[in-house]
Amino acid sequence: MNLTQKPDRPVRLAVRGLSKTYGTGAQANRVLVDINLDVHEGEFVCLVGPSGAGKTTLLRCLTSLMPPTSGTVALDDKVLNGPSEQISIVFQEYTRSLLPWMTVEANIILPLQARGIPKKEATTRVEPLLHSVGLPGTARKYPWQLSGGMQQRVAIARALITEPEVLVMDEPFASIDAQTRLELEDLTRNLQQERSMTVVLVTHDIDEAVYLSDRIVVLSKNPATVQEIVEVGLGDTRDQITTREEHRFAELRSHILGQIRAAQSRGPVPA
Ligand code: ADP
Numbered sequence: 277m278n279l280t281q282k283p284d285r286p287v288r289l290a291v292r293g294l295s296k297t298y299g300t301g302a303q304a305n306r307v308l309v310d311i312n313l314d315v316h317e318g319e320f321v322c323l324v325g326p327s328g329a330g331k332t333t334l335l336r337c338l339t340s341l342m343p344p345t346s347g348t349v350a351l352d353d354k355v356l357n358g359p360s361e362q363i364s365i366v367f368q369e370y371t372r373s374l375l376p377w378m379t380v381e382a383n384i385i386l387p388l389q390a391r392g393i394p395k396k397e398a399t400t401r402v403e404p405l406l407h408s409v410g411l412p413g414t415a416r417k418y419p420w421q422l423s424g425g426m427q428q429r430v431a432i433a434r435a436l437i438t439e440p441e442v443l444v445m446d447e448p449f450a451s452i453d454a455q456t457r458l459e460l461e462d463l464t465r466n467l468q469q470e471r472s473m474t475v476v477l478v479t480h481d482i483d484e485a486v487y488l489s490d491r492i493v494v495l496s497k498n499p500a501t502v503q504e505i506v507e508v509g510l511g512d513t514r515d516q517i518t519t520r521e522e523h524r525f526a527e528l529r530s531h532i533l534g535q536i537r538a539a540q541s542r543g544p545v546p547a
Contacts, residue, residue: 285316285317285318285319286316286317287314287315287316287317287353288315288316288317288319288351288352288441288442288474289313289314289315289338289349289350289351289442289474289476290313290314290315290348290349290350290353291311291312291313291314291338291347291348291349292312292347292348292349292350293310293311293312293346293347293348294308294310294311294312294334294337294344294346294347294348294349295308295309295310295311295344295345295346295347295499296308296330296333296334296337296342296344296345297345306499307330307333307499307500308330308333308334308337308344308499308500308501309499309500309501310347310501311334311347311500311501311502312502313493313502313505315442315474315476316474317441317472317474318468318472318473318474319474319475319490319491320465320468320474320475320477320488320489320490320491321474321475321476321477321489321490321491321492321493322476322477322478322479322484322485322488322489322491322492322493323335323476323477323478323479323492323493323495324478324479324480324482324485324492324493324494324495324532324536325494325495325496325497325500325503325536325539326495326496326497326536326539326540327480328497329495329496329497329500329539330495330497330499330500331446331478331495331500332446332478334478334495334500335365335444335446335476335478337349338363338444338476339359339360339363339365339444340356340357340358340359340360340363341359341365351363351441351442352441360442361391361438361440362440362441362442363440363441363442363443363444364387364435364436364438364440364442364443364444365435365443365444365445365446366428366431366432366435366443366444366445366446366448367431367446367448368446368447368448368450368451369451370419370424370427370428370430370431370451371419371424371427373431374419374427374430374431374434375419376418376419376420377418378418378419379415379416379417379418380402380406380411380414380415380416380417380418380419380422380430381399381402381415381416383419383430383434384402384405384406384415384430384433384434384437385398385399385401385402385437386434387434387435387437387438388401388437388438391438398437399415401437402415402433402437403415405433405436405437406433408433408436408467408470409429409430409432409433409436409463409467410429410459410463411426411429411430411433414426414430423456424451424452424453424456425452425453425456425457425459425460428448428449428452428460429460429463431448432448432460432463432464432467436467436471439471440473441473441474442473442474442475442476443468443473443474443475443476444475444476444477445464445475445476445477445478446477446478447478447479447480448460448464448477449461449479449481449484450479450480450481457484458516461484461487461488461516462514462516464477464488465488465514469512475488477489482529482532482533482536483520483529485532486508486510486525486528486529486532487514487516487519487520487525488514489508490507490508491505491506491507491508492505492506492508492528492532493505494506494532494535494536494539495539496539496542497539497540497542498542503535503538503539504535506528506531506532508528509524510522510524510525
């Protein structure tokens with residue numbers, strides 16, 4: 277597998293020497309150690325690794341939801357010291373991230389209102405966005421009137437209303453049924469291409485990582501480092517049937533599964 281080839285595009289997110297330890301002293305849990313990673317403009321990168329490796333921890337540090345113990349994350353060469361308006365996040369648990377007492381529209385405009393944009397102006401952006409996530413005419417509904425897949429589309433719309441440069445997604449389709457999951461994968465890739473967004477997505481589903489990504493970052497465990505970066509090379513146009521039938525798709529799936537198993541079976545590294 278090719279570890280060195282990099283897209284010929286500017287670096288959007290740069291992670292340098294990032295480490296994270298939870299707790300201190302005898303209770304210290306070294307989760308991430310010396311993570312270095314460049315994510316390029318308009319690139320789709322998936323993070324995979326054994327369960328409990330530290331994928332969510334890395335996303336939290338990337339988005340400044342949590343400070344790293346050491347190291348930096350820079351967006352467009354500027355080191356982040358707190359959440360950036362240019363980075364939006366979609367979580368797995370749409371039932372907890374959408375506010376059930378607010379309409380779809382009210383949920384979607386929340387990030388704009390937090391930035392002081394008047395409600396009247398904010399609402400004009402809602403219907404075109406609902407159209408682009410495949411939910412036209414649902415602005416007046418409440419989240420609980422929608423299916424799980426539709427609620428996650430609302431969460432994606434809310435993340436996009438600020439027109440972020442970077443979209444970070446933490447297992448966004450893990451609670452969605454299999455058929456809808458494929459539709460949301462295609463929606464996400466199409467939105468990423470249309471908007472030339474940089475996307476970093478955590479998934480435990482290797483097929484999903486191969487289908488979506490330009491590059492896949494495999495994390496090791498105990499503590500996690502970047503074990504391998506895999507160039508996917510399946511082209512810009514993906515199709516749920518034909519792409520998954522390609523020889524390279526199967527080759528990548530087996531390779532990454534082998535890497536994750538190797539990481540899983542490795543014991544803790546002494547501090
Ligand atoms: P993954 O997303 O790869 O499953 P996580 O980032 O959720 O992994 O967790 C990695 C490790 O960090 C686990 O050992 C987990 O118990 C620990 N951990 C995660 N969040 C916290 C936290 N807020 N406080 C203490 N330990 C945590």
